Amino acid sequence: MKKKSNNSSPAMVFNTMPEAPQKKKFCRFKKNGIKYLDYKDANFLLKFVNDQGKILPRRLTGTSLKYQRKVAQAVKRARHIAVLPFTGDSLK
Amino acid sequence: MATKTKSNKTESVVAKDYESVIIFTPVLSDEQLKDAVAKYRKLITENGGEMVHEENWGLTKLAYPIQKKSTGFYTLYEFRSTPDFISKIELAFRRDERILRFLTVSLDRHAVIFNQRKRNGEFNQAKKDLKQEGVK
Numbered sequence: 001m002k003k004k005s006n007n008s009s010p011a012m013v014f015n016t017m018p019e020a021p022q023k024k025k026f027c028r029f030k031k032n033g034i035k036y037l038d039y040k041d042a043n044f045l046l047k048f049v050n051d052q053g054k055i056l057p058r059r060l061t062g063t064s065l066k067y068q069r070k071v072a073q074a075v076k077r078a079r080h081i082a083v084l085p086f087t088g089d090s091l092k
Numbered sequence: 093m094a095t096k097t098k099s100n101k102t103e104s105v106v107a108k109d110y111e112s113v114i115i116f117t118p119v120l121s122d123e124q125l126k127d128a129v130a131k132y133r134k135l136i137t138e139n140g141g142e143m144v145h146e147e148n149w150g151l152t153k154l155a156y157p158i159q160k161k162s163t164g165f166y167t168l169y170e171f172r173s174t175p176d177f178i179s180k181i182e183l184a185f186r187r188d189e190r191i192l193r194f195l196t197v198s199l200d201r202h203a204v205i206f207n208q209r210k211r212n213g214e215f216n217q218a219k220k221d222l223k224q225e226g227v228k
Contacts, residue, residue: 035202035206036203036205036206038210039197040168077195077197079155080195081113081115081193081195082115082156082164082193083155084155085156086156088155
């Protein structure tokens with residue numbers, strides 16, 4: 001239920017936020033000191049795509065802008081070398 | 093003459109780190125695959141490149157079919173060379189019918205360090221930690 005509203009309109013999430021505070025999101029790359037994303041590592045990149053194979057937005061994953069760009073680059077490279085599919089029904 | 097200008101260039105241009113992933117067709121025999129892999133290794137070293145690392149993933153399943161083939165032999169070359177060599181090697185990749193797909197990427201310094209650590213096996217521990225974090 002909560003997830004659905006998250007997807008459709010972020011404005012609504014902000015309205016409901018004060019009543020039910022969510023766990024603060026963080027950038028996993030900054031937190032863990034990861035400087036480079038390996039585009040050959042399918043299992044790792046799967047965390048940043050939904051089950052259709054689309055790249056997840058920052059507002060869901062909490063990734064900082066700097067690393068979101070790298071995520072996108074890595075996912076696209078992985079797709080090119082057929083490590084990740086361009087589309088899929090159930091990746092997870 | 094042409095070779096002379098090229099050698100002049102290699103002196104002035106700084107070498108960079110690159111990484112190429114190539115997918116060979118699955119129809120190759122072991123011998124043919126070895127030949128093909130050796131051919132590009134030779135091409136890199138003969139053009140003033142320096143092989144850093146080479147990796148064969150073996151017959152791997154593709155995420156989607158390419159040229160109606162669902163598997164391929166993945167090969168990875170990590171090398172140092174001058175930037176003008178890249179167009180040359182990519183032309184060779186394009187002309188080769190045994191290659192389904194290739195990707196050449198220039199590596200920044202974080203990537204070089206990452207690859208080194210991965211090769212030394214230091215990385216498995218860190219990756220495990222990350223996976224646990226991802227599950228949460």
